[in-house]
Amino acid sequence: MGKDRQAIDHYKKTGDMLGNQGLYSESLDFFTKGLALEQNNSELLKARSNALASLGHTDDSIKSLEQVLEREPDDADSLRNEPESFI
Numbered sequence: 001m002g003k004d005r006q007a008i009d010h011y012k013k014t015g016d017m018l019g020n021q022g023l024y025s026e027s028l029d030f031f032t033k034g035l036a037l038e039q040n041n042s043e044l045l046k047a048r049s050n051a052l053a054s055l056g057h058t059d060d061s062i063k064s065l066e067q068v069l070e071r072e073p074d075d076a077d078s079l080r081n082e083p084e085s086f087i
Contacts, residue, residue, distance in 0.1 A: 008034045008041060015047055024054040042068045 011034030019027035031048040035041060049064035
């Protein structure tokens with residue numbers, strides 16, 4: 001596993017952990033750092049979308065999901081994981 005892949009995995013896991021603790025700003029920072037290494041990472045984009053929605057940044061959250069759907073139009077998981085406030 002390359003250094004970037006390890007770093008991306010670290011940012012995703014740490015961001016998820018912080019988000020699960022209700023620390024959405026902090027989790028957003030980790031997802032953003034991961035995306036700096038791989039800007040089209042669907043898992044990080046989805047996670048960032050959820051963090052943004054939890055912070056009340058609805059428009060930015062939707063933009064993150066749109067980025068996933070642009071890359072992977074058949075990714076039904078993106079829609080299933082949409083923040084509940086959009087459904």
